[in-house]
Amino acid sequence: MKHSRTDDIVIGAGILGLSTAWHLHRMGRTVRVLERTARILGASIRNFGMIWPIGQEVGAPLDIALRSREHWLTMIERVGLWHEAEGSVHVLHHELEEAVAREFVARARDHAYSVQWLSPEQACRRVPRLRREGLRGALFSATEVCVDPRLALAGLQAWLEGQGVAFHWESAALEVSEGCVRTGRGAFEAGEVWVCTGHDLSGPFAELLQASGIVPCKLQMLRTAALPHRERVGPMLAAGLTLAHYRSFAACPTLSLLRESLRARHPGYAEHGIHVMVSQTQEGALTLGDSHAYGEAIDPFSSEEVDNMILAYLDRFFDRANTPVASRWMGVYGKHPQQAWVVLHPDTTTHIVTGVGGAGMTLSFGLSEVVVREVLGGPR
Numbered sequence: 594m595k596h597s598r599t600d601d602i603v604i605g606a607g608i609l610g611l612s613t614a615w616h617l618h619r620m621g622r623t624v625r626v627l628e629r630t631a632r633i634l635g636a637s638i639r640n641f642g643m644i645w646p647i648g649q650e651v652g653a654p655l656d657i658a659l660r661s662r663e664h665w666l667t668m669i670e671r672v673g674l675w676h677e678a679e680g681s682v683h684v685l686h687h688e689l690e691e692a693v694a695r696e697f698v699a700r701a702r703d704h705a706y707s708v709q710w711l712s713p714e715q716a717c718r719r720v721p722r723l724r725r726e727g728l729r730g731a732l733f734s735a736t737e738v739c740v741d742p743r744l745a746l747a748g749l750q751a752w753l754e755g756q757g758v759a760f761h762w763e764s765a766a767l768e769v770s771e772g773c774v775r776t777g778r779g780a781f782e783a784g785e786v787w788v789c790t791g792h793d794l795s796g797p798f799a800e801l802l803q804a805s806g807i808v809p810c811k812l813q814m815l816r817t818a819a820l821p822h823r824e825r826v827g828p829m830l831a832a833g834l835t836l837a838h839y840r841s842f843a844a845c846p847t848l849s850l851l852r853e854s855l856r857a858r859h860p861g862y863a864e865h866g867i868h869v870m871v872s873q874t875q876e877g878a879l880t881l882g883d884s885h886a887y888g889e890a891i892d893p894f895s896s897e898e899v900d901n902m903i904l905a906y907l908d909r910f911f912d913r914a915n916t917p918v919a920s921r922w923m924g925v926y927g928k929h930p931q932q933a934w935v936v937l938h939p940d941t942t943t944h945i946v947t948g949v950g951g952a953g954m955t956l957s958f959g960l961s962e963v964v965v966r967e968v969l970g971g972p973r
């Protein structure tokens with residue numbers, strides 16, 4: 594079967610595909626989205642829902658993350674989604690953690706971060722459930738926004754569909770060439786094709802993507818029941834281990850010493866790639882994670898040991914009032930070892946946007962805007 598031609602075809606209904614469709618639709622173009630699964634199931638609904646500019650390094654990644662944040666807020670208002678813009682707090686317990694955070698705050702003055710050091714008392718005022726014992730202080734950042742990824746993706750998809758963007762489910766792209774996409778449900782034609790297929794390295798551009806250096810990464814996640822009385826936590830949370838995770842902290846001189854100390858104080862955590870973060874849903878449940886297993890270390894099995902390590906670390910700094918774990922899952926994303934994203938143009942009308950690793954929610958709207966403008970022109 595042959596379908597009517599549109600201006601654009603977007604392959605993949607994750608956050609990169611939907612944010613690309615959002616920008617294209619707003620330019621008045623006709624858009625079709627092809628998704629291989631029956632509904633949205635990929636990394637974009639398995640994450641914390643953290644729009645997290647503080648994790649992005651100075652330069653294009655931070656600029657794009659902040660631009661993306663603006664688009665998220667516009668979209669949230671337009672679509673009518675729940676969100677919380679309370680920022681984030683890194684809770685710190687060791688002198689080297691404090692040193693790295695203070696170096697970050699000092700350096701941040703010259704850049705677009707919006708951070709401040711909090712004393713233990715100030716930190717506990719912002720997040721009353723923090724444990725005071727051993728707390729040296731906290732790094733507060735104002736820019737982080739929390740969404741519920743399951744609701745956000747479903748809401749955005751339904752809104753786009755209501756605006757006339759056509760969605761084709763169970764329609765895997767098998768072959769893409771010069772504006773023509775072949776699926777098991779027929780062929781589709783468009784002026785431009787945007788390939789946002791996430792961590793899948795075996796699809797139409799398998800050779801190109803495998804040569805790009807992208808490595809898949811598996812993460813374990815948990816969600817608790819709602820806190821008693823649906824109490825709000827306040828800002829989203831991270832702690833000392835997270836300072837060793839995001840590239841934004843790489844320029845802090847004390848980071849290498851901190852890494853050594855974290856390995857010594859928290860044996861096994863670096864081996865499993867565990868750092869602990871917390872977001873909260875509208876209903877009051879805590880979304881917790883995560884761990885990182887790369888490439889050949891990926892298997893389909895969840896490790897109870899890893900989950901217990903995540904919970905043990907959390908329970909040292911946060912009192913979750915014995916709220917039990919209600920669900921567990923894993924997610925996979927594709928990450929480039931050096932680059933914050935991967936954009937490829939296999940032919941003049943095909944544009945691949947992927948490799949955003951653990952920052953796809955954060956970068957999505959900003960990155961897709963940049964790529965769409967580079968291809969189609971328009972104000973920067």
Ligand SMILES: Cc1cc2nc3c(=O)[nH]c(=O)nc-3n(C[C@H](O)[C@H](O)[C@H](O)COP(=O)(O)OP(=O)(O)OC[C@H]3O[C@@H](n4cnc5c(N)ncnc54)[C@H](O)[C@@H]3O)c2cc1C
Nearest residue numbers: 605607608609629635636637640643766791924953954955
């Ligand atoms: C556990 C976890 C926690 C995370 N936490 C955060 C966070 O809090 N903040 C943040 O910024 N980022 C976070 N990330 C990263 C973020 O979720 C990802 O970077 C982002 O979701 C990637 O979006 P995507 O659209 O590229 O991929 P996906 O969401 O995986 O979407 C790709 C889609 O393409 C479809 N597809 C693949 N091949 C084909 C084909 N041939 N034809 C048609 N369709 C196809 C797939 O079925 C899928 O629906 C997290 C990731 C994980 C796994």
